[in-house]
Amino acid sequence: MRRAIPIRKWPAAERPRERLLRDGPGALTDGELLAILCRTGRAGMSALTLARQLLTRFGSLRALDAAEVEALRETPGLGPAKIAQLKAAFEVGRRAQSEVKRPRGAATSSRTVYAFLQPLLRDRPREAFLVLLLNRRHRILDVVTVSEGSLAESPVYPREVLAAAQRGHAAALILAHNHPSGQPAPSPEDHAVTEELVYAGRLLQIPVLDHLIVGEADYFSFADAGLIAKYNAAFERSWPGRR
Secondary structure, three states, rough: OOOOOOOOHHOOOOHHHHHHHOOOOHOOOHHHHHHHHHOOOOEEEEEEHHHHHHHHOOOHHHHHHHOOOOHHHOOOOOOOHHHHHHHHHHHHHHHHHHOOOOOOOOOOHHHHHHHHHHHOOOOOOOOEEEEEEOOOOOOOOEEEEEEEOOOOOOOOOOOHHHHHHOOOOOOOOEEEEOOOOOOOOOOOOHHHHHHHHHHHHOOOOOOOEEEEEEEEEEEEEOOOOOOOHHHHHHHHHHOOOOO
């Protein structure tokens, strides 16, 4: 069996790391970028060959990003350190992309909030429930993940959402979660938890302004659908005189 030549022994002009520093990351292929993250291959295989095998197995960078840790462990040559490096790199990229789209003013448009949340939520393999903490001018103070569950659901407890709001000194909230199925249509459970959180927020004078469900290429806004207003009206009928 022919032994693979380690990348460190390649001519300097052909090594991915040196090429990145000389020509910029845009000059490298997906496989070469992954090879830099992997750093080393395994016995008889260079890091570049390992990276290409990952792309072949998972089909794309996006699919690799969405892969569960257990699936990555099944790839020979990927140990805990390499998996952690890959997951960290993808998460840094997600956060950087989201930061570019972070609303600079008041978070009043569902479309603007969706653009900010999409990189953080769209490709998550499991359902995650996020809370955007807003100040009195409805500017985003922080984004808190309060729950991360299974492929189908993420259990949400109002006390955890409201505790996060109080710790962050939030004046208002926007709720958000993803549907790994890619379809953003709300489930009966989504309706129920949203109504419950609107009520709880009203009691603590921390209003819920919206709840966005992020899908593959679109989103659902409870506020745009008139449901937040509906739940507020129901609260006022149930609790007359409470503001």
